[in-house]
Amino acid sequence: MRPRSILGVLVVAAFLGLLTYGLASEGSSGPQIGEPVPDAPLETLGGEEGATGSLADYRGRWVLVNFWASWCEPCRAESPELEALQQRYGGPRFTVLGIDTRDLTRDGLAFVREFGLTYPQLRDGDGEAAQDWGTTGVPENFLVDPDGVLRELVRGPVDARVLRQEFVPHFAADLRRDRT
């Protein structure tokens, strides 16, 4: 093979390699039901400078992970429902965990105060966590079991009926078992 042909092949191979790398690293599809969920640490919303938290901190509990943002109108509608769920079932075996994505800290904190949200909140300023979870927008809700496996997800806002039908049946039995 002539040197020029070898060079040409190398150039084409380099471009193909670059294209493949770009496609492979261009956002994940996120966890599917039955798969483990990402648990990279995130900044806490309104916490001390540098304080972080992650899903791993809640291992052993059912966690309803809620991706939201203060500029999102449907998030405003569903927040009271999520707070009601937290008030009803929150404890050592269940919690709602909010992740404020691509939002200003000040606006996120104002949102939390406005709706009186008591469940823990993390910050995903650059949207990487939202990308890792495969979200396509906000709000989106993911139910994670005590072993860190995704059990249910709803893309879009939830209301009391959706929570009762789609999420509660998964963890209600566990909570009842603990109470007996």
Added chain:
Amino acid sequence: MIQVRARRLLLTGAILSAVAFTGAPAVAAGTAEGRVGPSAMSSATAEGDSQAAARGTSGGVPATPAAPKTSLADLEDEVMCPVCGTLLGLADAPQAQRQKAMINRMVDRGASKEEVKAALVDEFGSEVLALPEGSGFSLSAYLVPIVGFLLAAAGLAVAVVRWQRQPAAASESGPGEGSSPDGAAASGGSGTDRRLDEDLARYDL
């Protein structure tokens, strides 16, 4: 004729390289004006004394009127809306409006351009900047076009030099093949001679 071609090639290559060099960072930045990276990044450094202390409540009018260090218009084509994925100046989403409000608040408090950008990076990460940072791996966004331009120019120069040498080598070897013009014609001569013969034959001179 070959020298004219070589000059045209050089000129074309220079124009294409210049377009590629100035165009690449502009594509990365997404600006319609095609402003190029490092100079735009460093434009805010000569702001003068710091009047960066907060002047009171957010959005309040300063007690002593003074020229702002920067403005929303100055910044909105250098930062992105993280939700829309477009320049803030082109974005109209609710998040973009909040970002603009934040910038205006900081500007009212006397923050410099770099301070506003640093605050936005703190909130949204470095991807909020429209132009890549001039450090670390991001430096490659500026270096790659420069290196590409230099390689292209070097390749073009080598190709032109080789092309110019070929006819000179051919004309040097041509007369040596035969000691007489008849001998050169009989043996077919150089490429130039052959083309000349063909042209003459075509016009039947």
